[in-house]
Amino acid sequence: MTTPTSISIPKLRADVRGQVIGPDDAEYDQARAVFYGGFDLYPAVIVRVADEVDIARVIALARETGLELAVRSGGHSVIGQGVSDGGIVIDLARMRAIDVDAEGRAAWAQTGLTALEFTTATHAHGLGVGFGDTGSVGIGGITLGGGVGYLVRKHGLTIDSLLAAEIVTADGELHDVDAEHEPDLFWAIRGGGGNFGVATRFRFALHPLDTVVGGMLMLPATVDTIEGFMAEAEAAPEELSSIANVMRAPPMPFVPEELHGKLSIMALMTYAGDVEAGQRAMAPFRALAEPLADMLRPMPYPEVYPPEEEDYHPVATAHTMFVDSIGRPEAETILEHLATSTAMMGVAQLRTLRGAMARVPVDATAFAHRGSRIMVNCAALYERPEEIEVHGPWIESLATALKQEDDGAYVNFLGFDGEARIRDAYPGPTWDRLRKIKTRYDPTNLFRRNQNIPPATADAA
Numbered sequence: 343m344t345t346p347t348s349i350s351i352p353k354l355r356a357d358v359r360g361q362v363i364g365p366d367d368a369e370y371d372q373a374r375a376v377f378y379g380g381f382d383l384y385p386a387v388i389v390r391v392a393d394e395v396d397i398a399r400v401i402a403l404a405r406e407t408g409l410e411l412a413v414r415s416g417g418h419s420v421i422g423q424g425v426s427d428g429g430i431v432i433d434l435a436r437m438r439a440i441d442v443d444a445e446g447r448a449a450w451a452q453t454g455l456t457a458l459e460f461t462t463a464t465h466a467h468g469l470g471v472g473f474g475d476t477g478s479v480g481i482g483g484i485t486l487g488g489g490v491g492y493l494v495r496k497h498g499l500t501i502d503s504l505l506a507a508e509i510v511t512a513d514g515e516l517h518d519v520d521a522e523h524e525p526d527l528f529w530a531i532r533g534g535g536g537n538f539g540v541a542t543r544f545r546f547a548l549h550p551l552d553t554v555v556g557g558m559l560m561l562p563a564t565v566d567t568i569e570g571f572m573a574e575a576e577a578a579p580e581e582l583s584s585i586a587n588v589m590r591a592p593p594m595p596f597v598p599e600e601l602h603g604k605l606s607i608m609a610l611m612t613y614a615g616d617v618e619a620g621q622r623a624m625a626p627f628r629a630l631a632e633p634l635a636d637m638l639r640p641m642p643y644p645e646v647y648p649p650e651e652e653d654y655h656p657v658a659t660a661h662t663m664f665v666d667s668i669g670r671p672e673a674e675t676i677l678e679h680l681a682t683s684t685a686m687m688g689v690a691q692l693r694t695l696r697g698a699m700a701r702v703p704v705d706a707t708a709f710a711h712r713g714s715r716i717m718v719n720c721a722a723l724y725e726r727p728e729e730i731e732v733h734g735p736w737i738e739s740l741a742t743a744l745k746q747e748d749d750g751a752y753v754n755f756l757g758f759d760g761e762a763r764i765r766d767a768y769p770g771p772t773w774d775r776l777r778k779i780k781t782r783y784d785p786t787n788l789f790r791r792n793q794n795i796p797p798a799t800a801d802a803a
């Protein structure tokens with residue numbers, strides 16, 4: 343990979359305070375790697391920006407050169423959009439400051455932080471915000487898309503705790519946005535993804551979150567347990583959010599060897615409230631069948647994020663959707679499909695929603711699926727990219743069989759699904775409003791390496 347003549351790495355180094363990484367640098371391969379495997383992309387340059395002045399400088403460079411611009415926070419885009427092939431990457435890894443105002447129950451956080459880093463810093467004050475199910479996800483990407491995790495029923499989406507943001511737009515200007523200042527832009531970045539500029543800082547409202555009852559409950563997966571689990575998850579108090587992964591039990595240390603490969607519900611659960619009430623709320627789930635493993639326990643909130651292996655970079659494909667119910671027929675469909683999956687891991691992930699998430703008006707944020715009841719992700723994890731030929735059709739077959747009335751999609755879990763599914767993420771008036779705001783703030787579609795919302799100017803072109 344050579345650097346295009348239009349970019350002078352020494353000049354860029356002189357121009358920015360942050361770190362400039364070019365193809366000849368020792369760190370280049372590590373810096374261009376993203377969470378999922380299968381994305382072997384070679385950017386012209388990666389700039390680990392130090393501040394908003396650097397960001398404006400790199401944005402100007404992208405405009406001058408016409409090269410694609412990627413923006414990276416935690417690198418967990420499911421389709422590798424935090425890096426670019428031949429383009430320029432703004433990497434926020436060096437922007438990780440957090441300023442907690444414990445008394446005011448709020449924090450300003452730079453967007454290079456991961457969910458776990460943020461959570462650890464706020465937990466020191468007994469406070470927190472819900473992100474997703476994985477600690478290494480960047481707060482940049484997850485927040486801009488919505489954020490569905492362990493507190494979704496208790497405190498809503500991540501964006502439902504977002505009070506304000508700072509964002510550098512395509513003209514290099516820094517905007518301070520909140521409900522009063524540029525409310526359209528503030529609306530758009532709560533679900534509209536990275537389409538509107540580079541978010542440098544978020545201000546979150548913090549919730550009291552000290553000890554929760556959380557961890558994993560592993561049950562045998564049968565039609566009865568899947569149906570029962572989903573019914574209990576819906577009936578549970580809002581303090582309890584769950585992510586039920588129906589899959590073959592992996593060969594992990596906590597799974598007895600004789601159970602490896604057995605169809606199981608591996609449920610990640612969090613009860614954010616009184617510990618005794620939490621134990622009571624878990625009882626109906628524990629009673630569904632003799633648990634294969636029961637790791638639910640009172641724990642400091644940051645421990646809800648399972649430990650991660652640094653070198654784990656599987657290839658993944660998924661189909662995300664919403665459904666109204668998972669009853670017996672759907673449970674049967676899931677089990678039949680899992681029985682035929684040849685992936686390293688085939689999974690039907692079921693997230694029961696509603697609660698606080700559903701109480702926010704549909705038009706209050708660019709995330710518009712407030713009425714959706716259950717999020718389903720049909721996914722396969724495997725070793726070699728070419729295996730998609732087998733696992734892709736398996737996923738589509740499962741998703742087609744589970745499809746119900748709800749046509750929506752959650753943008754942060756969309757893959758290479760195409761424009762129609764991006765429209766499903768932003769139904770009706772949401773799409774029209776997003777396009778107007780995109781046209782105002784990014785008329786040339788500089789921020790296009792994302793699930794793209796094209797500006798109206800793109801129609802004329």
Ligand SMILES: Cc1cc2nc3c(=O)[nH]c(=O)nc-3n(C[C@H](O)[C@H](O)[C@H](O)COP(=O)(O)OP(=O)(O)OC[C@H]3O[C@@H](n4cnc5c(N)ncnc54)[C@H](O)[C@@H]3O)c2cc1C
Pocket residue numbers: 377413414415416417418419420422423424425434453473474475476478479480481482483484485486487488489490491535536537539540541542754755791792793
């Ligand atoms: C293992 C795993 C588990 C996940 N679990 C959940 C979950 O439980 N709940 C959930 O809601 N989502 C989940 N996700 C999806 C995740 O929210 C999205 O992939 C998200 O975009 C990742 O953010 P990131 O900053 O880590 O990724 P990156 O790849 O760094 O960024 C993704 C995109 O976000 C935009 N972006 C990121 N930072 C900024 C910024 N500061 N300014 C402007 N644009 C920016 C860019 O368009 C970029 O292409 C998961 C993903 C993975 C890989």
